[in-house]
Amino acid sequence: MENKIATPSGTKKILREYNLNLKKSLGQNFLIDSNIIDIITAASAIEGDEFVIEIGPGIGSLTQAVLEKLDEGKLLAVEKDAEMVRVLENIFAGEEKLTLLNQDALKIDWNEIAAEYNTENRKIKLIANLPYYVTTPIIMGVLESELELEQMVFMVQKEVGERICAGPETKKFGSLSVAVQYHMQPEIVHQVPSSVFIPQPDVDSVIVSLSPYEQNIYQEEVISKKFFFQIVKSIFQQRRKTLRNSLSKSAVINLDRDLVTQALEDEGIGIKKRGEKLSISEMISISNRIYKMRKEN
Structure with a gap:
C-alpha cells in the first residue's frame, strides 16, 4: 500500500470511504502522525521474522507500518470492533502476513493464541495503542499469562505510563508499578501530544517499552x-x-x-x-x- 494511513488525509479518507462513526465507548482515537508510528516500530526493534501481536489495530495505522517491517514474520491483529475488522479486511486484502482476529483482548488466553497462531515458534513481540479505559487490565492480562515476550511496546495515557515506570519514594509509585516491574522492565521512550490523534483525547500519551530482565530476581x-x-x-x-x-x-x-x-x-x-x-x-x-x-x- 503506497498511501500512509497515519496522516490526517489518509485517516480522514478511510473514515469517509467506509462511513465510520468512531465509538467513544471503545476509546477509538486514531494516530495521524507517521513519525509516532515510526517511533513505536523502532522501539519494538522488529527484525522481520517475528510473530507480532497487535492489540486494537483500528483502521490499520500501526498495522501498515508493522507489515512493512516484516519479511518472513507474521502479524496477528486483535480487534474487538467487528466493523473495524471488516474495514481492515478490505484495506489489507491479500496480505498473507496478516491474520485478523475479532476478539476482546480482555478475554483472550494469550498462551492459547500463541500456540494456535505462532506455529513456527517465532520470537513474540506485542504492540498496541491501548484504549485508556482498558489499559491496565490488558497489560496485566498479557503479563500474568507469562507469555514469553521479546518486547512489549504500547501507547497509554501519560499518567498511567508514568505510574508504570515510577520508582520507590515517588508519588506515582504504587501497585501498578510493582505489578508491571515484577514481570518486565519498563521505560518511557517518547511523549505523545493529544494533537496527533483523530479525535483528540483530553490528555497526552506516552509510548512505553517493556523489556525482559536478563535475570528476573523478583520472580x-x-x-x-x-x-x-x-x-x-x-x-x-x-x-x-x-x-x-x-x-x-x-x-x-x-x-x-x-x-x-x-x-x-x-x-x-x-x-x-x-x-x-x-x-x-x-x-x-x-x-x-x-x-x-x-x-x-
Whole structure:
C-alpha cells in the first residue's frame, strides 16, 4: 500500500470511504502522525521474522507500518470492533502476513493464541495503542499469562505510563508499578501530544517499552506470588499509614500485629516506615518473612 494511513488525509479518507462513526465507548482515537508510528516500530526493534501481536489495530495505522517491517514474520491483529475488522479486511486484502482476529483482548488466553497462531515458534513481540479505559487490565492480562515476550511496546495515557515506570519514594509509585516491574522492565521512550490523534483525547500519551530482565530476581525470590501481591495491595491501599499499620489493619489479608512487628524488626525495617518508600526487593523480603512466620505459627 503506497498511501500512509497515519496522516490526517489518509485517516480522514478511510473514515469517509467506509462511513465510520468512531465509538467513544471503545476509546477509538486514531494516530495521524507517521513519525509516532515510526517511533513505536523502532522501539519494538522488529527484525522481520517475528510473530507480532497487535492489540486494537483500528483502521490499520500501526498495522501498515508493522507489515512493512516484516519479511518472513507474521502479524496477528486483535480487534474487538467487528466493523473495524471488516474495514481492515478490505484495506489489507491479500496480505498473507496478516491474520485478523475479532476478539476482546480482555478475554483472550494469550498462551492459547500463541500456540494456535505462532506455529513456527517465532520470537513474540506485542504492540498496541491501548484504549485508556482498558489499559491496565490488558497489560496485566498479557503479563500474568507469562507469555514469553521479546518486547512489549504500547501507547497509554501519560499518567498511567508514568505510574508504570515510577520508582520507590515517588508519588506515582504504587501497585501498578510493582505489578508491571515484577514481570518486565519498563521505560518511557517518547511523549505523545493529544494533537496527533483523530479525535483528540483530553490528555497526552506516552509510548512505553517493556523489556525482559536478563535475570528476573523478583520472580526467583518470591516464595508465594499470590501472598506477595496481597502484601503489595495492602501497602498501597493505605499508603499514608506506617507499614505496620497498613499490614496489620489490611482489608486484603488478615495479619497479626505482633507478627508484623516482629517481621519488620527481623528485616531491619522501622515499624514507622511507610510502605511506599520500600523497593520491590524489600517488599519481597518482608512478604517472604511474614509468609514463613505464618506457616510456622
